[in-house]
Amino acid sequence: MRRYVMLAAAVSPLLVAAAAVTVPGCGEEFENICAFLNESNSCYHAFQNETTGKCWTPGAGKGPSGSFASRETLDVCFLDEGGQIVFDPxxxxxxxxxxxxxxxxxxxxxxxxxxxxxxxxxSYSVTVAVPCSPDDIDAGVTECADAGADGIGKVGRTLTLTTPEGRSTLDVSCADGTSHxxxxxxxxxxxxxxxxxLQPRAVLEASVGNQPPPDADPITTTSDKFRGFVKLSILxxxxxxxxxxxEKKKVVMSPPAVVEYFNCYIPAPSPLCFNGEKDGLETDIDCGGTLCPTQCDVGQSCARPTDCTSNSCxxxxxxxxxxQASASSASATTGSGAGAGGSGGADGSGGAGGE
Known part of the structure; x- marks a missing residue:
């Protein structure tokens, strides 16, 4: 059962709403999340206003898009517009x-x-570099030490949201140093x-991609049908x-603003019969069986003669x-020479037969 503790009636309605707390039984107090999210002057909305367009542009489909160089190493996403998204680790x-x-x-x-x-x-955090403000310079912020009057230096503004696993609490740390x-x-x-x-949240979408069929061209399997992706958006x-x-009911009139932080494509898996592995019905790596058109070379595993280039299993x-090597190539070729018997004169002797 929740109890709500309100400030004195003399306080303005806005402050009353902001100060409302929930005590679920263990003395843990919560601020009024409704007032916080609906108040345009809250540090949450101040972060949005200050950072909009500085590194990421709000709007579905307006985030940076790019591709990884390979499936094996997903550390750098090369952006189509230039630049990179770097994942570490x-x-x-x-x-x-x-x-x-x-x-x-x-x-x-x-x-x-x-x-x-x-x-x-x-549970996520976002940091955006913004130009140093006069207040940053006056306060002696390290990143703004060399900014000068033109304010060309930049300082990071960070917003952090945290919900422990299995709980419904939400802790918000704002760029101005306040926490809620x-x-x-x-x-x-x-x-x-x-x-x-009204719920702030991150949306992660990810797919490893789809396996191209054995007869797919390994050079052209880069379409959306086969490649994977990883995409992060925050609402x-x-x-x-x-x-x-x-009807005197409270309703939310506008949807949340969407910011896409990256949409990085992952190269499609290599087609079966071209991926350097022994899969399914293959008798050996990328050959043999009823799956792959490629026959296996001498020394590779087989199940029937047609699995082999030599037609011998x-x-x-x-x-x-x-x-196995074919009969024609397996037979050893040995040379034999025959010396013609010479005939000499009366005192001569015949030549020795060649061996």
């Missing part, structure tokens, strides 16, 4: 979808303009309709969107079926 395709990741974005001038971490839908403690369940009290549009609820409809000395 590299993503492991054998452990998709990733459960955690850390990344940074480099511009085409090799300058870091932003970074982020992800460890869950409600919420219960995400309380968001149901914001509105009867559109509650999900930022907008402020001042809770209103009351004609027999047990070798180990007792296993192997492609």
């Amino acid at each position: 590299p993503l492991d395709i054998a452990a998709f979808p990733p459960k955690t990741m850390a990344f940074k974005r480099l511009t085409d001038q090799a300058e870091e303009c932003g970074a982020g971490t992800f460890s869950g839908e409600f 403690h919420f219960n995400r369940i309380d968001i149901q009290e914001c509105a009867e309709k559109g509650q999900d549009q 930022y609820p907008q402020s001042r969107v809770i209103t009351e409809n004609e 027999m047990q070798d000395t180990s007792g296993f079926l192997k492609c």
